[in-house]
Amino acid sequence: MTGLWRSACLVGLTAALALSTSGCSNYTYFNVDIKLDDSVDFNTTQKEIGYCSVFVLDAATDKRIEEKMPLTTTEGSSACPPGLTGRDLGVMNYSTAKSSGTLRFFVDMTNQGVKVSFGSIVQGSVDGAVKPGEIISLVLSAEACGTSCKDTSAF
Amino acid sequence: MCFGVVAALALATAVPAWAQEPSSEYVDPTIVNDETPEGVKNLGAEQAVAKKKWEYDSPPVYKKWWFWATSVVATAAVIFLAVTPLTRAARGCLTSDPKNPNRVIPLNCFGDGRAR
Numbered sequence: 001m002t003g004l005w006r007s008a009c010l011v012g013l014t015a016a017l018a019l020s021t022s023g024c025s026n027y028t029y030f031n032v033d034i035k036l037d038d039s040v041d042f043n044t045t046q047k048e049i050g051y052c053s054v055f056v057l058d059a060a061t062d063k064r065i066e067e068k069m070p071l072t073t074t075e076g077s078s079a080c081p082p083g084l085t086g087r088d089l090g091v092m093n094y095s096t097a098k099s100s101g102t103l104r105f106f107v108d109m110t111n112q113g114v115k116v117s118f119g120s121i122v123q124g125s126v127d128g129a130v131k132p133g134e135i136i137s138l139v140l141s142a143e144a145c146g147t148s149c150k151d152t153s154a155f
Numbered sequence: 156m157c158f159g160v161v162a163a164l165a166l167a168t169a170v171p172a173w174a175q176e177p178s179s180e181y182v183d184p185t186i187v188n189d190e191t192p193e194g195v196k197n198l199g200a201e202q203a204v205a206k207k208k209w210e211y212d213s214p215p216v217y218k219k220w221w222f223w224a225t226s227v228v229a230t231a232a233v234i235f236l237a238v239t240p241l242t243r244a245a246r247g248c249l250t251s252d253p254k255n256p257n258r259v260i261p262l263n264c265f266g267d268g269r270a271r
Contacts, residue, residue: 027245027246027266027267027268029245029246034262054263056266066265066266069263069265071262071263072262072263073260073261073262074248074250074261074262074263074264079260079262086260088260089260089262090259090260090261090262091259091260091261091262092261092262092263092264093248093261093262093263093264093265093266094263094264094265094266095245095246095265095266095267095268095269096266096267097267097268098267
């Protein structure tokens with residue numbers, strides 16, 4: 001009986017170690033391609049964009065799991081220079097050590113406060129399921145949200 | 156005053172007199188004595204001896220090698236599980252798309268396993 005119990009313990013520990021090396025230490029990578037939707041008018045809304053930020057949320061709760069990040073290029077310059085935001089902003093990459101769940105990438109673009117009061121004018125989000133060890137490619141299409149823009153302070 | 160002294164003496168002597176009244180004394184029924192029936196005097200003696208023998212013959216669990224081996228493995232496993240995901244760096248960030256280097260503009264590269 002003692003020998004059986006001992007063997008069971010060793011098998012259990014080996015299984016736990018095997019699981020930990022195969023699952024827990026693997027990251028899921030998200031490549032999020034950020035674009036402007038056709039609803040964003042080039043002459044008005046697009047030129048009004050002065051600042052972009054990205055939120056990483058838990059899709060189940062809509063709560064932030066990362067601090068708000070300004071959308072920047074890898075060189076550190078803004079991805080949304082006032083009046084010069086392109087329609088194809090680029091690809092951002094996010095890594096997570098989570099083993100399950102779904103993440104929501106939310107992009108918020110605010111105006112320069114020239115023609116209208118300062119606030120969000122373009123927003124978009126995309127969800128991606130966590131799959132450890134995989135690279136997930138997503139396309140985030142940001143739309144002109146007008147008066148229906150979400151309040152990002154609630155995240 | 157005289158009445159008070161007499162009353163105090165009377166009360167002081169009355170209490171010991173009441174306390175000395177005979178009372179039913181509790182006797183633990185599990186204690187074996189002369190009044191214990193013969194048939195129950197050694198009840199459970201054989202089982203008690205066998206239990207003691209097993210206890211003496213089996214060394215305590217902390218004196219067995221596999222106890223310490225399991226403890227060491229379990230401790231190492233817990234440390235490994237707790238530390239490894241935090242120390243392992245995530246893979247590098249995009250600098251361009253190998254298929255179409257002109258199209259991709261690399262943006263933020265952040266998350267777990269990366270410098271903040």
